Amino acid sequence: MIEVSQLTKHYGDFAAVSELSFTVHPGQLLGLVGPNGAGKTTCLRCLAGIIPPTRGSLRLAGYDLATDPIAAKRHLAFFADEPRLFEYLTVAQHLAFVARIYGVKDADARAPLLLDELDLSDKRDSLPGELSRGMKQKVALACGLIHSPQVILFDEPLTGLDPLAIRRTKETIRRLAREGASVIISSHLLHLLEEICTHILIVKRGVRAAFGSLQEVREQFAHGDAGVDLEEVFMRIATQGDRPQPVSPPDSAVPPPLA
Amino acid sequence: MNTWSVIQALFFLQTRSVWNRLRSQLRRLRQPKYLVGAVVGLAYFYIYVGRFVLGGLLFPRSGMPGLSTAPEFDPDLRNLIEGMAATGVFFLMLGAWVFASPRSALAFTETELAHLLPAPISRRTLIRYKLASLQTGLLISSLVLWFFSGRSFAGGHALLRISGWWVVLVALSLHGLGASFVVQRLTERGLSSWLRRTLGCLVGLALTGVLFWWGQSALLAKGGIPSSFAECRDLGQHIFTSGPAPWLLGPFRLLVRPGLAASGAEFAIALGPALFVLFLLFAWVDRSDVAFEEASIERARRWADRIEEAKSRRQRGGIRKRTVRPSAFSLRPEGNPAVALAWKHLIELRFRPRNYALALGVFVLAAAGIRFVPGAEIIESLRNSAALLPLGIACILLIFGVIEITARVRQDLRRVDHFKTMPLTGRQFVVGEFLGGLGSTVCRQLVCFVGVGLFAIAPDSLAVPWTLLLGVPVALLTIGPGLIMLLAILPVAAALLFPAWMQSTKDGPGPGLEAIGQRVILAVGQFITLSASLIPVALVAGGMFWLGLLVSPWVAFVLAGGGGAAVLYAEIAVAIVVLGKAYDAIDVSQEQ
Numbered sequence: 001m002i003e004v005s006q007l008t009k010h011y012g013d014f015a016a017v018s019e020l021s022f023t024v025h026p027g028q029l030l031g032l033v034g035p036n037g038a039g040k041t042t043c044l045r046c047l048a049g050i051i052p053p054t055r056g057s058l059r060l061a062g063y064d065l066a067t068d069p070i071a072a073k074r075h076l077a078f079f080a081d082e083p084r085l086f087e088y089l090t091v092a093q094h095l096a097f098v099a100r101i102y103g104v105k106d107a108d109a110r111a112p113l114l115l116d117e118l119d120l121s122d123k124r125d126s127l128p129g130e131l132s133r134g135m136k137q138k139v140a141l142a143c144g145l146i147h148s149p150q151v152i153l154f155d156e157p158l159t160g161l162d163p164l165a166i167r168r169t170k171e172t173i174r175r176l177a178r179e180g181a182s183v184i185i186s187s188h189l190l191h192l193l194e195e196i197c198t199h200i201l202i203v204k205r206g207v208r209a210a211f212g213s214l215q216e217v218r219e220q221f222a223h224g225d226a227g228v229d230l231e232e233v234f235m236r237i238a239t240q241g242d243r244p245q246p247v248s249p250p251d252s253a254v255p256p257p258l259a
Numbered sequence: 260m261n262t263w264s265v266i267q268a269l270f271f272l273q274t275r276s277v278w279n280r281l282r283s284q285l286r287r288l289r290q291p292k293y294l295v296g297a298v299v300g301l302a303y304f305y306i307y308v309g310r311f312v313l314g315g316l317l318f319p320r321s322g323m324p325g326l327s328t329a330p331e332f333d334p335d336l337r338n339l340i341e342g343m344a345a346t347g348v349f350f351l352m353l354g355a356w357v358f359a360s361p362r363s364a365l366a367f368t369e370t371e372l373a374h375l376l377p378a379p380i381s382r383r384t385l386i387r388y389k390l391a392s393l394q395t396g397l398l399i400s401s402l403v404l405w406f407f408s409g410r411s412f413a414g415g416h417a418l419l420r421i422s423g424w425w426v427v428l429v430a431l432s433l434h435g436l437g438a439s440f441v442v443q444r445l446t447e448r449g450l451s452s453w454l455r456r457t458l459g460c461l462v463g464l465a466l467t468g469v470l471f472w473w474g475q476s477a478l479l480a481k482g483g484i485p486s487s488f489a490e491c492r493d494l495g496q497h498i499f500t501s502g503p504a505p506w507l508l509g510p511f512r513l514l515v516r517p518g519l520a521a522s523g524a525e526f527a528i529a530l531g532p533a534l535f536v537l538f539l540l541f542a543w544v545d546r547s548d549v550a551f552e553e554a555s556i557e558r559a560r561r562w563a564d565r566i567e568e569a570k571s572r573r574q575r576g577g578i579r580k581r582t583v584r585p586s587a588f589s590l591r592p593e594g595n596p597a598v599a600l601a602w603k604h605l606i607e608l609r610f611r612p613r614n615y616a617l618a619l620g621v622f623v624l625a626a627a628g629i630r631f632v633p634g635a636e637i638i639e640s641l642r643n644s645a646a647l648l649p650l651g652i653a654c655i656l657l658i659f660g661v662i663e664i665t666a667r668v669r670q671d672l673r674r675v676d677h678f679k680t681m682p683l684t685g686r687q688f689v690v691g692e693f694l695g696g697l698g699s700t701v702c703r704q705l706v707c708f709v710g711v712g713l714f715a716i717a718p719d720s721l722a723v724p725w726t727l728l729l730g731v732p733v734a735l736l737t738i739g740p741g742l743i744m745l746l747a748i749l750p751v752a753a754a755l756l757f758p759a760w761m762q763s764t765k766d767g768p769g770p771g772l773e774a775i776g777q778r779v780i781l782a783v784g785q786f787i788t789l790s791a792s793l794i795p796v797a798l799v800a801g802g803m804f805w806l807g808l809l810v811s812p813w814v815a816f817v818l819a820g821g822g823g824a825a826v827l828y829a830e831i832a833v834a835i836v837v838l839g840k841a842y843d844a845i846d847v848s849q850e851q
Contacts, residue, residue, distance in 0.1 A: 011848060042848075050679045051848040073682035084677045088584055088607045099592040100599035101681050107592035127583060 001025055002047065002151055002182045007056035009042050009206075016042040017206040020056070024182040024199070026150065029173065031193030031200045032186040033230075035238050039206035040186045044153050047184070048078035061150040061182075074102060077144035081156040083136040085128040091115070091139050092124040095146055102147035114142045134165040141172065152176055154185040158192060170196055194230045202237055209237045265380050269388040277395070284773075292756055293773045300776030307406075335496060337519050342499020344427075344519070345511035346470070350463060351431055352511075355438040357459035361446040365389045365436070365555045372559050383545060386436070390544070393432055401425040419526045423518015426533050430514045433540035440547035466507060473502040510536055584609050587698070596683055597691035604667050604695025610702070618706045622649070626713035649710030653735055656704050660743035664696030665750040672754055676847055685839030693747070693835070697740050704739060708732040737820060741827040745792055748834045749785045753777065755841040792830050799826045 002024040009017040017039040024030045034040050046053045047060070049069055058065040061075035089097060092111070099107030115121045118138040128136055137160070144152070154173065158166050174196055177183050187193055193200065200217045202210040210217045210233065221236050222228040288294045367375070367389070375385060401424035405417065408424075442455065477497045498504055505512070513532040520526035587605035590598070629645055671678060671692065678688065711732055757777055800823030807815030 009848070045676070045848075048680045050676045052846055070682045070684060073680065076680065078680040080677075084674060086603060086607075089603060090583055093586065093603075093606065096586075096590045096592070097599050097603055100590050100594065100602070101596045101683060103594075103596070104592050125583060 001059070001061060002030075002184065003057075003059040004043075004047070005057045005059075007043065007046060007058065008054050009039070009046055009051070010054045015206050017046070017053075017203070020203065020206070020208055022201055022208070022211055024184060026180045026182050027177055028199055029177045029183045029185065029197045031197035031230075032184055032203070033188075033190065033193060033200060033234060034203040034209075038203045040203060041155065042206075043203065044078070044155055044184070044186050048076065048153055049073055050078075074147070075150040076153070077147070077149035077151070078153045079140060079144055079155065079157055081159050083128075083133075083140035085136055085139060087128060090125050090127055091120055091131075091142075094139060094143050098143045099146055104147050107146060110146055111142075114146060118142050133160045134162060137161060137165070137169070141169075145176075150181055152181050152183045154183070154187075156187050157185060158187070158189060190230045190234055200230065202234065204237055204240075265384050266387070269384075269391070273392055288773065296757070296773035296776035296780060298776060299779050300773050303775055303779050334521075336492065337521070338500050339492060339495045341512055341515055341519055342495070342504060342508065344515040345508040346466075346499075348427060348431070348511045348514055349466065349508060352434050352438070353459055353463050355431075355435045356442065357456050357463075359435075359439045359442040359455075361452055362443055362551075365551050366562075367555050367559050368562075372556055382548060382551075386544060386547075390433070390436075390541070394429075397425060397428045397432065400428055404428075416520070416522075416526075419520055419523065420518055422526070422530075423515070423520070426517050426530070426537065427514055430533075430537055430540060433537065433544055437540060437544040437547060440544070440549040440551070443549050443551075469503050469507065470498055473504065474498045476502075585611065587612070595687065595690075596681075597687040597694060600671075600683075600688065600691025601694035601698055604692070605698055607667075607670075608663070608695070608699045610699050615702055615706050619709055622706070622710035622713050626710075629714065646711045646714035649707040649714065650732070653704045653707035653711070653732070653739075656700050656707070657735075657739060657743055657746075659703075660697060660700035660740075661746040661750070663700060664693055664743065664747040665754065667696050668692045668751045668754045675845060679845075679847070685842035685844075686835060687839075688842050689751070689835050689838045692751070693744055696747070697743060700743060701736075701740055704735060708736065734820065737824050738827060741824065741831060744831045744834075745789060745827070746785065748831070748838070749781060749788050751838055752841060753781050755838060755845065792827070795830070796823045796826045799823055 002022075004023070005021050007017055007020040008015065020039075020043060022030070032040050032043065042051070045051045047058060047065075049065055049072070052066070058072075060072040063072035063075070065072045085094060086097075092115075095107065095111045095114070098104075099111065104110065112121070115124055118141060120135070120138055120142060123131060123135060123139075128139065131139065137157075152173075157169055157173070161169060170192070173183060173185065177198075185193060185197065194214065197214060199213050200210065201208065202217070210220060212220065214230070217233055218228050218230070221233040223236075225232075288297050365386070375388075380388075398421075401421045404424045405421045408420075445455065446452070474494060474497070477494060499508070513529075513536050516529040517526050517533050520529050584606045587602065587610040590602045625645070671688075683691075800819040803822035804815045804819035807818035
């Protein structure tokens with residue numbers, strides 16, 4: 001479970017994120033949407049423990065990120081938009097390294113399975129420099145999944161992938177949620193989010209502009225129009241001139257039944 | 260779009276880029292840790308460079324302290340230097356013809372090319388823009404050259420010397436550009452590179468031959484080879500101030516003369532002809548209409564690739580081919596995560612047990628050779644002192660250990676945002692970094708110590724006593740890792756406290772003036788840390804030694820060593836805790 005309460009992050013005098021609160025239950029897939037500079041990446045980086053929030057509380061899998069960061073991070077996987085790999089470690093060595101960092105007891109058994117699942121078995125002794133971007137993405141995915149995280153954060157997960165890899169990544173994300181992980185995906189690909197997410201959080205100028213299940217968000221901004229999709233909702237929020245007032249649907253929602 | 264608008268736009272680009280970079284650096288000074296560095300850097304810069312420049316400006320003769328004793332320029336010596344400098348400029352310019360690529364390429368960045376090539380800007384304007392944008396770099400180079408070419412040599416005329424260097428550098432860059440254009444045109448017309456290079460070499464040889472011939476004729480007239488500095492100087496003067504040299508080197512002398520002027524008036528007189536030569540060179544380049552675009556794109560791409568490679572690998576000695584490196588040991592998935600970091604570093608450092616076995620084999624063979632090869636005198640002396648060689652190497656490795664640890668930390672801090680998502684405490688991170696750097700160094704030292712032992716038993720008699728030969732390795736093995744860590748603490752602390760300086764954040768503005776100050780602080784701090792840390796070690800070791808003497812000298816040595824080492828490692832443990840906290844406190848969002 002991801003619990004965010006009153007998250008605020010200031011860069012000097014500039015408030016990148018203000019008083020942001022939401023909860024993602026196990027099995028939920030939250031799409032994080034917003035115009036450029038809205039504070040999505042700051043929010044994700046705070047959640048990943050990369051930067052400390054100025055105020056607010058962040059709990060991952062029941063652990064407070066500020067007071068018990070190690071326990072919280074043990075249940076976290078963060079996938080940046082660019083796969084971050086070590087130049088001189090092979091694919092198999094990457095998994096060994098990450099397994100030790102996260103203390104994965106059954107890593108020897110899990111690693112081959114993961115490599116198999118991600119079609120990386122024949123690349124286990126390759127260096128990142130010998131892999132395509134899609135392959136690197138898969139290696140990053142394998143590293144992030146070897147410790148069976150309960151909290152998963154994706155920052156633009158489909159950037160640079162071919163159609164086949166896109167489909168497989170979407171399937172993997174859905175499977176992770178089905179298996180009980182709380183997932184946040186930050187992306188500008190609204191059709192992707194509409195396709196796989198159960199919930200949507202729209203931020204604008206660091207403030208929550210909309211939050212709820214996909215259906216709730218659509219209805220909230222339909223204003224009587226029929227067939228309003230996420231893109232239309234986004235456009236309506238993005239083109240509102242004033243600073244959005246935080247709307248107040250419940251901070252968390254009961255997870256809908258997963259398909 | 261007219262030329263003037265383009266020039267205005269390009270001027271805007273240059274000035275804004277410089278200003279914005281400066282502003283980002285200044286903004287960083289709001290953090291006291293960078294402000295202190297900047298103040299020290301400024302003071303350092305002023306003491307070593309600024310006061311001489313200001314001295315030249317404010318006290319043109321000899322008013323500046325430290326410069327009043329600077330030697331005045333001897334006119335004869337100046338003539339000689341002028342001739343030699345002109346010859347140097349001649350050969351540098353000749354080199355531009357000999358070594359020029361068949362395709363001329365201007366040094367644009369990829370971003371500049373992406374914006375400027377598709378824009379409605381004439382080729383001539385692009386060349387002018389490039390020439391203008393080079394000037395900042397040339398001015399800095401002039402300052403550096405003046406600094407290293409003897410700032411006190413010029414008395415209080417620093418600005419004249421710097422301007423003189425600038426004239427020469429501008430001439431060289433203009434000529435280099437013009438030559439590359441002509442070379443491309445000649446290549447397109449069928450002139451092969453080897454013929455061009457041969458012709459260039461022939462011209463160089465011709466000038467050398469003429470100077471040599473003229474010098475030899477002077478020698479013959481004088482009747483012998485010069486035997487003193489004064490005679491050499493006279494000969495040089497004869498070569499460069501009479502005969503064909505003044506004519507052949509005339510234009511080049513005009514270029515170097517302003518930099519050697521003895522006064523402001525002399526500089527002003529010398530500057531006119533030099534500027535005229537620069538104008539001719541500029542007109543030559545400006546009127547060239549050579550297609551440099553394609554080669555420039557290729558060059559920019561090559562440079563971008565190199566920078567990217569260097570950034571991502573940042574290995575000593577530059578770029579290396581990536582090959583799979585075996586693990587030093589099998590990493591179990593359970594246990595202290597710090598070991599994983601050390602394991603990763605050993606892979607990156609190409610730690611191969613096979614190489615150590617090979618080094619041991621070499622030591623065994625060498626020791627056997629020394630023991631059994633019947634010997635001349637040199638072999639005898641080798642027998643007695645060969646053990647000192649691996650011992651010396653082991654001591655030098657202490658320094659390499661420090662470099663290794665610092666390099667590992669800096670490398671990993673470049674991806675601190677990646678590590679921050681991992682369940683690693685700051686202490687584990689620091690221990691992992693230290694272990695990684697230490698592991699390979701200690702193993703190398705161990706091999707050296709085995710070598711010491713082998714060489715020590717090889718001869719019949721030793722140049723140094725056994726106790727020393729065995730005592731030093733034992734001492735180094737005991738306190739060596741501690742000393743390495745102690746010396747590494749400050750650079751590691753600097754890397755953790757000043758991540759922007761270490762460029763761990765890829766989007767930062769890079770180091771500014773504060774980097775100089777931080778280096779000065781680091782050097783002084785390292786000295787103070789080492790001294791302060793070793794004082795308690797020495798006190799405890801001394802006390803234990805005194806106590807041990809009550810029993811026996813051997814007990815005294817063991818107690819002193821053990822007590823000293825215990826204090827040393829306790830200090831390091833405290834330092835690791837503090838450094839770990841510094842890692843935990845890194846906020847990458849503040850390091851822009």
